[in-house]
Amino acid sequence: MNYDSLKIARGAVVCAEADLRGDVTVGTNTIIHPKVRIFAYGGPIVIGEGCLIEEQTVIINRGDLSDEELGKFLKETETRPPQARSGKNAPLRALQAQCSYVCGKAVGEAQNIGNYNFFEVGSHVQAMKIGSNNVFESKCKLGRKLTVGDGCVVSVFCALEKEDHLGDRTVVYGPNNQRRKQQDKPMPQTQQLEFLAKVLPNFHNLKKSNVAASPEPKG
Numbered sequence: 361m362n363y364d365s366l367k368i369a370r371g372a373v374v375c376a377e378a379d380l381r382g383d384v385t386v387g388t389n390t391i392i393h394p395k396v397r398i399f400a401y402g403g404p405i406v407i408g409e410g411c412l413i414e415e416q417t418v419i420i421n422r423g424d425l426s427d428e429e430l431g432k433f434l435k436e437t438e439t440r441p442p443q444a445r446s447g448k449n450a451p452l453r454a455l456q457a458q459c460s461y462v463c464g465k466a467v468g469e470a471q472n473i474g475n476y477n478f479f480e481v482g483s484h485v486q487a488m489k490i491g492s493n494n495v496f497e498s499k500c501k502l503g504r505k506l507t508v509g510d511g512c513v514v515s516v517f518c519a520l521e522k523e524d525h526l527g528d529r530t531v532v533y534g535p536n537n538q539r540r541k542q543q544d545k546p547m548p549q550t551q552q553l554e555f556l557a558k559v560l561p562n563f564h565n566l567k568k569s570n571v572a573a574s575p576e577p578k579g
Contacts, residue, residue: 365382365384365400366381366383366384366386366567367384367385367386367570368386368567368568368569368570368571369385369387369390369409369569369571369572369573370388370569370571370572371388371389371569372386372387372389372390372391372392372569373390373391373392373556373557373560373561374386374390374392374566374567375392375393375396375560375564375565375566375567376394376564376566376567377394377395377564377565378393378394378395378396378397378398378567379397379398379437380396380397380398380399380567381398381399381400381401382399382401382404382405382421383400383403383404383405384400384404384405385404385406385571386407387407387408387409387410387411387475388409388410388573389409389410389553390407390409390410390411390412390413391413391553391556391557392413393414393415393417393560394415394564395416396414396415396417396419397417397418397419397420397434397437397438398413398418398419398420399418399419399420399421399422399433399437400421400471401420401421401422401423401425402421402422402423402424402425402468403421403423403469403470403471404421405419405421405470405471405473406470406471406473407419407473408473408474408475408476408477408577409475410476410548410549410550411473411475411477411478411479412477412478412479412549412552412553412556413479414479414480415481415482416481417479417480417482417483417484418434418483418484418485419473419479419485420434420485420486421468421469421470421471421486421488422504470577471487471488471489472488472490472577473485473490474491474492474493474494474577475493476492476493476549477490477492477496478494478495478496478549479496480495480496480497480498480500481498481499482498482499483497483498483499483500483501483502484499484500484501484502485501485502486502486503486504486506487502487503487504487506487507487508488504488507489507489508490502490507491510491511491528492511493510493511493545493548494508494510494512494513494546495513495546497514497518498516498517499516500514500516500517500518500519500520501519501520501521502514502520503519503520503521505521505522505523506520506521506522506523506524506525506526507524507525507526508525509525509526509530510528510529510545511528511529511542511544511545511546512526512528512529512530512531512532513530513531513532513533513542513546514526514532515531515532515534517535518532518533518534518537519537520532527541528545529541529542529544529545530542
């Protein structure tokens, strides 16, 4: 996996303890907390401006990894720190060999995440297309075949793993994934983003920005 393909726009705050691998692009003013895992295996991941990604969130472009392979990999990355994963016999190497990469660049479908999305603690995201101004609450799960419009809320512990589309301003809640429409989109976490951009550098090492502009979605 090529770490050189990580692109962080100016103004983004990405904690060094976050684990980002592959062709990942992070937009301006996006905040990525420690212990976040973002893995671009099946293709690139593009994250827009002003997103807030909290601890233990997993965002993965899984490509053709089977459920078994994905489970093994996520368990491996959860229990071992990044510096311990490059060993000669690491199980990760067997998974890397199966991924669609040429010179460290993903060649599969891109996973596009829009602007001002809020990923709460422990959310798990495989969805390939996500709009803007969405809230994904703690421990929710978005499957690969799900697409999300703008201004949606997926509540705590809701799991959406079948092929589906959430239209704009859809709220998913409850044990049976009930749905309703809300009148307004969730407000961007502007004040929290500004606060974290000031505070996090005082307590955490950061990954350095290396591009000036925010990303454009990939096809």
